[in-house]
Amino acid sequence: MFRTIKAKFIIGFFVIFVLSFLVLNQTVKETIWSNNQKVVTSDLVDLKKNSIVYVRQAFLINHYKSNELYFSDMATDMVNDLTHSTGSNVSVYSVDGELLASSDEAAFLKKSDEDLKEAISGNTAYHIIYDRSKAEALFSYPVVIDGTKVGILRFSKDFSLLYKQSGEIVDFIFYIALAIFAVAYLFSYILSRNITIPLTKLTEASSDIKKGNLDVDINFHRKDEIGQLAVNFNEMISRIKDQISTIEKDRDQLKELNEQEKRFYDNITHELKTPLTSILGYAEMIKEKGESDQKFFNKGMNHIIEESRRLHNLVLKLLEISRSSSINQKFDRVDAGGILKDVCESMSFRAERYKKRIQAEIEENLYVYGQADRLRQLFINLLDNAIKYSSANSEIMVEAKAVEEKIHLIFKNPSPPFEDVQYSKLFQPHYSASNQTTEKGSMGLGLSIVKAIVEEHKGAIKMFYEENQTIVAMEINRLGEEEPS
Template sequence: MLRTLRAKFVIGFFLIFCLSFLVLNVTLKEYIRSSNRDMITSDLVELKNNSNVYVLQAFLINHFTNNDLYFGQMAEEMVGDLHRATSSDVSAYTVDGILLNSTDETMFAGRSNEDLQLALGGKTAYTITYEGSTGSVLYSYPVVIDGVKVGILRFAKDFSSLYEQTERILNILFYLALAIFLTAFLFSYMLSRHITIPLVKMTDASTEVIRGNLNIRLKFRRKDEIGRLAENFNDMIGRIDSQIAMIARDRDRLKALNEQEKRFFDNVTHELKTPLTSILGYAEIIRENGESDRVFFDKGMTHIVDESRRLHGMVLNLLEVSHRNAVMDEAALVDTGTLLRDVCDSMEIRAKRYKKRIVLELENGLVVFGQADRLRQLFINLLDNAIKYSSQMAEILVIGDRTTKAETIRFTFRNPSETLSPEQIASVFEPFHSGDRTFKEEGSVGLGLSIVKSIVDDHGGMIRLESNEGCTTVCVELPAAGKKGGINDA
C-alpha cells in the first residue's frame, strides 16, 4: 500500500508541476503579447499624430483647400516624406479606397484589408500579423482636415525586432521555469522518498511481527516524527516480546505445577489407598474369624494400629501443607537449644532402628522468638529426613550455635548421603516434590522439607541445602530474640 502511496506522491507532484508550468508558460506568453500590443498601439498612436501634423502643415504651406483633389495631388510627395520620416511603407487612398500612391505595393498586396475597410468607414484600425519571431502591422486611418475627410493613409510597419526580442525572452523564461520546476520536482521526489521509504520499512517490520518475528527492530537516525515513531515501534515490540516471554514462563510454571499436583495426587492416592486396603482386609478377616486364630488376630490388630498411625501422620502433614496460613499458637521466647536436645533424645530410638547415631553439639542461650510447637516440628522433620536418607551406619551431626555477629541462631544438620544434583537441590523445597532417592520410606509423599521451608519463612529465617562429596548439609538460620525479624503473623 505504501508503495502505491509513493507512486501517488510522484504522480501528484508531476501533475501539479506540469499544470503549474503550463499555466505559467501560457500566462507569461499572454502577458508579453498584451504588452507588445500596448507598445504597438502606443507606437501607432504616435505615428498617427506625427503624420497628421505633417499633412496639416503640408496643406497650410501649400494653401490647399479642404478637398480630396488636393490630397491626391500631394499624395506622392506625402507618401515619400512619411516613408522617410517613419521608416514605414506608406500608401495613400482616396475616400473611396482607390490607391493613389504607395512606397511598396507588395507590402500591402495579398494581406487583409480589414483595417482599410474600417478606415473608409471613418475609424482608425490596425491588424497585426506575426509568425514565429517576425511580426508586422497594417495601420489605416482617415485624414481629416477641418472636419472633412480628404483621404486614407495606410502604413505597413515592421515589428520583427520586437517579436524577436519577445521570443528570446519567452525562450529564456521557458527554460528557466523548466529548470526551476524540474529542480522542485526532483526535490519533491526526494522528499517523498524520505517520507515513504521509512513507512515501507515500518510496514515490512509490522508484517514480520504479524508473522511472529519479534526480533526485528527499526534503525532510523532521524529526530523528526518518523524517528520518534520508529523508537515507539521498537519500544512496543520490546514490551510485547517481554510480555510474551513472561506469559511463556508463567505457562511453563503452571504446567510444572499442574504436573507436580498430578504427581502429588497420584502419590497421595496410592499412599492412602495402600494402608486403607490393608486395614480393610485385616478388619474383615478379624470380623469373620474373631479371636479363633489368636496369632492372626494379634498380627492383624498390630498391623491395623501401625497403618492407622501412619495414615494419621500423613493426614497431619497434608493439613500442615494446605493450612500453613491458618492461625498458629501465640509466639513467645523459645529456648531452641533445650527444644532441639529433647527432639534429638526422642529421635535417637528411630535412628537406632536404622542403625544410625545422632551427635549433638549445642551452645548455650539459643533463644528465638517463635512458636515452640512449630519449631519442634521443624527439628523433627529435619532429623527424620536426615535419618531416612543418610548412608548406612551413618553418624548424623547436629550443631546449634550463634553466627559471628550474634544476630541469628544457626542450626546445621549434616549427614553422609548420596550427592544430589543441582536440579534436585533447586526443587527439594517444593511442596509436591517427592525426590528421586534410592531409599524412600513407605508412606513418604515428599512433604517434610516443604513444611520445614514454610516454618522457617514464617519465623523470618532462611534455609539452604548443600550436597557435595557424599555429604548433605541443611543449614537453618533464625533471628535471635530481640533482633529484627522473628515470627510472621499469619
C-alpha cells in the same frame, strides 16, 4: 489491483511535474505576449502622436484650411515624409476609405482591413499579422483637424525582431524549465525509491512474521524516521521472541507441574491405600479369630494402631498443604528464640537415634508477632528435615540472631548436594527431589508447610548448597515492625 507506494509516487510526481511545467510554460508565454502587446501599443501610440504633430504643422505651414481637398493634395508629401521619419510603410486614405497615396501598396493589399474599417468609423485600431517568422502591425486612425475629420492615416510597421526575440526567450525558458523539471523529477524518483525500498523490506519482513518466521533482522543505516522505524521493528520482534520464550517456559513449567501433581496424587493414593489395606486385613482376621490367638491379636492390634497413626499423620500433612493461611488464628507477642530452644532440646533425642547432634546458637529476646504453635511446627519440620537428610554422624547447626529490624534463622546440615534447580522447587508441595531419599511413610510435604508458615508471618525463606552443607535461611520481622494480620 494492488498498487505499490513506489508506483503511486512515480505517477503522482509525473502528473504534478507535467501539469506544473505546462502551466509555467503557458504563463510565461502569455506574459511575454502581453508585454509584446504593450510594447506594440506604446510604439503605435508614439507613432500616432508624431504623425498628428506632423500633419498639424503641415496644415499650419501651408495655410491649408481644414477640408478633405487640401488633405488629399498633400497626401503624397505626407506619405514620403512619414515613411522617412517613422521607418514604416504609410498609406493615406480619404474619410471614406479611398486610397489617396501609399509608400508601398503591396504592403497593404491582400491583408486584413479591419483596422481601416474601424478608422472609417472614427476609431483608432490596429491588428497584428503573423507570417512564419514575421510579425507586422497594421495601424489606422482618423486625422482630425480643428474638430473635423479630414482623412485616414494607415501604417504598416514591422515587429518581427521583437517577436523573434520573444520567441527565443520563450524557447529558452521552455528548455530551462524542462531541464529543471526533469532534474526535479529524477530527484523525486530517487527520493521515492529511498523511501519505498525500506518500506517494501518492512512489508516483506512483516509478511514473514505473519507466516511465523521470527528470524528477521532489518538494518537500515539511517538516522531518520525510517531508521527509527526499523529499530522499533527489530525491538518489537525481539520482544515477541521473549514473550514466546516466556510462554514456552510457562507451558513447560505447567506441564511439569501437571506431571508432578499426577505423581503426587498417584503417590498419595498409594500411601493412603497401603495403611488402609493393612488395617482392613488385620481387622478382618481379628474378627474371624477373635481372642483365640492372643499373640496374633496383640500383634494385629499393634499394627492397626501404628498404621492408623501413620494414616493420621499423613492426613494432617495433607490438610496443612491445602490450608492457604491461618487468618482466623490470633497473632500474639511470641518469643521465637525460646520456642526454637525448646524444639532443639526435644529434637536432640531424635537426632541421637540417628547418631547426629544439634548445635544451637540462639540469642535472647527474639520476639515476633506470630503464632507459637505454627512457629513450633515450623522449627520441628526444619529440624526433622535436617536430621533425615544430613550425612551420617554429622552436626546440625542452628543459629538465631537479631539483625536490625529482622530476626535471622539459619539451619545447616552436611549433606550431598542436589541439582541447583531443585533447591528452588523443594518448597513446592508436589515436588520430590529424590524418591530414594524420601523417608518411608513421608510424602515430602514438610518444606511446603514450612514455606506456608513463613509466609503467614510475612517472612522470607530460601534453601541453597554451600561448602558441602545444605543451608536453609529465613528472616522474620522483629516486634515493632508491621504486625501480621
